[in-house]
Amino acid sequence: MSTVLSFEGVHRHFGPHQVLRGLNLTVQQGQIYAFLGRNGAGKTTALRILMGFLAPHRGRATVLGVDSQALRPADRARIGYVGEGHLLDPTMRVKDVIAFERGTRATFRLDLAARAVQRCGLRLGQFVATLSRGQRAQLSLVLAVAAAPEVLVFDDPAMGLDVVMRREFLDAMIDLLADSGCAVLFSSHILTDVERIADRVGILHQGALLVDATMDDLRRRLRRCVVLGGPEPALGGAAQVLRRRVRQGATELLWLDPDARELARFAQEGRLQDLGTPTLEELFLDLTGIEPPGLLSESVREVARAQEVVQ
Amino acid sequence: MLIRIDPRSAEPIFEQIVFAVKAALARGTATPGDKLPSVRELARDLAINPNTVVRAYEQLERDGVVVRRQGSGCFLTDRGSELGLVQRRRQLQELLRRAATDAFHLGFTAAEVRTALEQSLEQLQFDKNDQGKDRP
Numbered sequence: 001m002s003t004v005l006s007f008e009g010v011h012r013h014f015g016p017h018q019v020l021r022g023l024n025l026t027v028q029q030g031q032i033y034a035f036l037g038r039n040g041a042g043k044t045t046a047l048r049i050l051m052g053f054l055a056p057h058r059g060r061a062t063v064l065g066v067d068s069q070a071l072r073p074a075d076r077a078r079i080g081y082v083g084e085g086h087l088l089d090p091t092m093r094v095k096d097v098i099a100f101e102r103g104t105r106a107t108f109r110l111d112l113a114a115r116a117v118q119r120c121g122l123r124l125g126q127f128v129a130t131l132s133r134g135q136r137a138q139l140s141l142v143l144a145v146a147a148a149p150e151v152l153v154f155d156d157p158a159m160g161l162d163v164v165m166r167r168e169f170l171d172a173m174i175d176l177l178a179d180s181g182c183a184v185l186f187s188s189h190i191l192t193d194v195e196r197i198a199d200r201v202g203i204l205h206q207g208a209l210l211v212d213a214t215m216d217d218l219r220r221r222l223r224r225c226v227v228l229g230g231p232e233p234a235l236g237g238a239a240q241v242l243r244r245r246v247r248q249g250a251t252e253l254l255w256l257d258p259d260a261r262e263l264a265r266f267a268q269e270g271r272l273q274d275l276g277t278p279t280l281e282e283l284f285l286d287l288t289g290i291e292p293p294g295l296l297s298e299s300v301r302e303v304a305r306a307q308e309v310v311q
Numbered sequence: 312m313l314i315r316i317d318p319r320s321a322e323p324i325f326e327q328i329v330f331a332v333k334a335a336l337a338r339g340t341a342t343p344g345d346k347l348p349s350v351r352e353l354a355r356d357l358a359i360n361p362n363t364v365v366r367a368y369e370q371l372e373r374d375g376v377v378v379r380r381q382g383s384g385c386f387l388t389d390r391g392s393e394l395g396l397v398q399r400r401r402q403l404q405e406l407l408r409r410a411a412t413d414a415f416h417l418g419f420t421a422a423e424v425r426t427a428l429e430q431s432l433e434q435l436q437f438d439k440n441d442q443g444k445d446r447p
Contacts, residue, residue, distance in 0.1 A: 032360050171355050178351035178361040195318040196359045216323035223321075261416040268418055277321035 002029050004151050004183040005050065009059035011207075012045055019045045021207030022059065027151075027185050027200075032177070034194040035187040037204035038288055043187040044084055046204070047155050050185075051081055064150060077105045080144030080152040080182075084159065088136060090129035094122055097139065098146075105147045113146035116172070134165030141169060145176045152176075154186035158193065166190065170197065191280040201280070205288050222283065223258050224275040225267075227251040233266045235259060243286050254278065254286055312341035314348070316357055324359055328367035333376060336387060337435045347377060347385040 005027040012020040019042040027033045037043050048054040050061045052068045061068040066075050088097055094117060102108040117124065120138040122131070131139065137157060144152060157173075158166045170193060177184070188194055194201065201218065203211040211218075222242075227233070232251060235258050243254035252275075255263075266272045278286065312335040316327045335341035347353075347368065354361040368385050371377040377385045414424045 030362055032362070167358065170358055174354045174358070174361060175351065178354055181362070192318070193358070196324075196357070199360060199362065216325075219321050219323055261413060264417050277319070279319050 003027070003062075004029055004031075004064060005033075005153075005185055006062045007046065007050070007059070008061070010046065010049060010056045010061055011058035012042075012049060012054070012056050018207060020049075020056070023204070023208055025202055025209060025212065027183050029183055030181045031199045032184045032197055033186070034198035034201045035185060035204065036189075036191070036194065036201060036284065037187070041204045041288075042207060043204055044155055047083075047153055047185075047187065050153060051079070077107050077147060078150045080147065080149035082137075082140045082144050082152075082154045082157050084155040088128045088139065090127070092128050093124070094126050094128065094131075094139065095124040097128060097143065098124075101143045101146070108147040110146075112148070113142055116142040116146065120168070120172070132165075133160045134162065134169075137161055137165070137169055138172065141172055145172075148180065150180075150182050152182060152184045152186075154184070156187050156189065158188060158190050166193065173197075191284060195280050203284065203287060210287055211283075218280070218283065219277055221257050222278055223255045223260075223263065224278050224282070225253055225255070225263065226273045226275060227253065228270055228272055230271055233271050235262050237262075245286075254283075312345060312347075314353060314357070316359070318359075324357075325363050325367040325370065328353075328364065329370050329374070332367075332371055332387075333374075334435070336376065341387055343387050343389045345387045346383075347387070349384060 003026050005025075007023045007025045010020050010023040011018075023042075023046055025033075025035075025046075035043055035046070045054065046061075049056050050063060050068050052071045055069055063071065064075065064078055066072075071079075092100070098110070098113050098117070102110060102113075114124075117139070120135070120142065122135055122139060128136070128139075137160075141157065144154075158169055161169060173184075174197075176182075195215065198215055200214050201211060202209045227250065232253070235255065237257070237259050239258040239262075240256050241253050242256050243252075245252050253272075263272070263274055267274050312332070314328055314331045314335075316324055316331070318324065320327060322330075332341070332347070336343075348356070350361050350364045350368065353364045357364075368377065368379070372379055372385070376388060378388050379385050411424060414427075419427070
C-alpha cells in the first residue's frame with residue numbers, strides 16, 4: 001500500500017495558542033480515514049495545512065507525495081476538497097457553479113457532474129441562494145468528485161444535515177468509492193456513520209493523535225466492564241486498564257487486550273459485569289471527556305506506537 | 312438472503328458479512344448458485360465502505376463458499392465442494408476443539424456442551440437442508 005496523505009510532526013500555533021503539537025498521521029491508498037476530535041481540537045487547521053491554505057510552523061504535510069506547501073494546479077486537480085460550511089457563491093446558478101469548476105480543472109467531467117446533480121434532485125437553473133444546506137453539501141460533493149480525484153478531503157461534510165440528507169450524502173460517497181477506490185480523509189462528529197464507513201480512526205486531542213487505530217482493532221481489543229464487588233480483579237497477559245472511573249458508586253474499567261476467557265471467568269464468579277465492546281461514542285467520551293485523560297493518553301499512545309512497529 | 316450487520320459488535324464488519332453468508336447457506340435461506348449482491352449494492356444497503364465488502368467477498372472466495380465469475384458477479388458454491396474430505400475433517404476438528412476449550416473455561420461440563428451443540432444444530436436446521444452428498 002502506498003501513502004496518499006501524510007502529516008509528519010506538524011506544529012502550528014496562532015499567537016500564544018498552540019493548536020497542533022506534532023501531528024503524525026498517514027492515509028493509505030483506498031483507505032477511509034475518519035479524523036475525530038472535539039470542537040476546536042485543530043481538525044480544520046490540520047486539513048487547511050494539508051491543502052496548502054495554511055503553513056505549518058514545524059514538520060510537513062504531503063498529498064500524493066507532494067509537500068502541501070508546494071502543490072501546483074496540476075496536483076490540486078487530483079485532490080477533491082470539501083471545506084466546512086460549503087462556501088458557494090449564492091448569486092450563481094447550479095450550472096454556473098459547475099461551469100466555473102470545470103474551468104479550474106482539466107479532468108473535470110461534465111457528464112459525471114450533470115448525472116450526479118440530477119440524482120441529487122438539484123435543478124441546473126436553480127440559484128445557489130435557494131438551495132438548502134443539504135443541497136449545498138451535495139453540490140459541493142458533486143463538484144469535488146466530478147473531476148475524478150485520487151484523494152478526497154472532507155471537513156465535516158455532514159455538518160448541519162438532517163438524517164435523510166446525511167444518508168444520501170453517504171450513499172453518494174459510497175457510490176464514488178465503489179467506482180474509484182480513492183482514499184478519503186474526513187473529519188466528522190457523527191460517530192455512528194464513522195463506525196460503519198471508516199477503516200481507520202484518529203482522535204485529535206491537545207494537538208496530537210490520542211488514538212490512531214483501525215476500526216477492526218478498536219472493536220477487537222477494547223472491552224468495558226463494571227466491578228461488582230470485592231477487590232478489582234487483576235487480569236494477566238497483555239491486558240491493561242486504559243480508564244478507571246467511578247460511576248454511581250461502581251468502578252468502571254476500560255480494558256485493552258483483556259483475555260476474554262479470564263473476563264468470562266470473573267463474570268461467572270460474579271466479580272464483574274462485562275459490558276462488551278465500547279461504542280466509538282463511549283470511547284470518544286472516555287478519552288476526550290471533561291475528566292483529564294492523564295495516564296490514559298500515554299498508554300494509548302504506546303499502543304499506537306506498538307501498532308506502527310507491527311505494521 | 313438478507314445480509315445484516317451490527318456496526319457496534321466486537322466482530323469486524325467484514326467477518327460479520329462472511330458469517331452472514333455462511334449462515335444463510337447453512338440455514339437454507341440461500342442455496343448454491345445464488346448470486347450475491349454487487350459490492351456497490353451491499354455497501355450502499357449497509358452504508359459501509361465498499362472495500363469492506365470486497366474484503367468479505369475475497370474471504371468467502373478463499374473459503375470456497377463463493378466463486379467469482381468475471382463480469383457477472385459472485386455466486387454461492389456447493390458447500391465445501393472446493394476442499395478435500397480429509398482437509399474438511401481436519402478443519403472441523405480444529406473448530407470443535409477450540410469451541411470445547413473455551414466452553415471448559417466458561418465452566419461447562421461435557422454433557423452441557425453436547426446439549427448446546429445439539430441445540431445449535433437444531434436452530435440451523437442442518438439436517439433439513441442436508442443434500443447428503445458432501446457428508447464426511
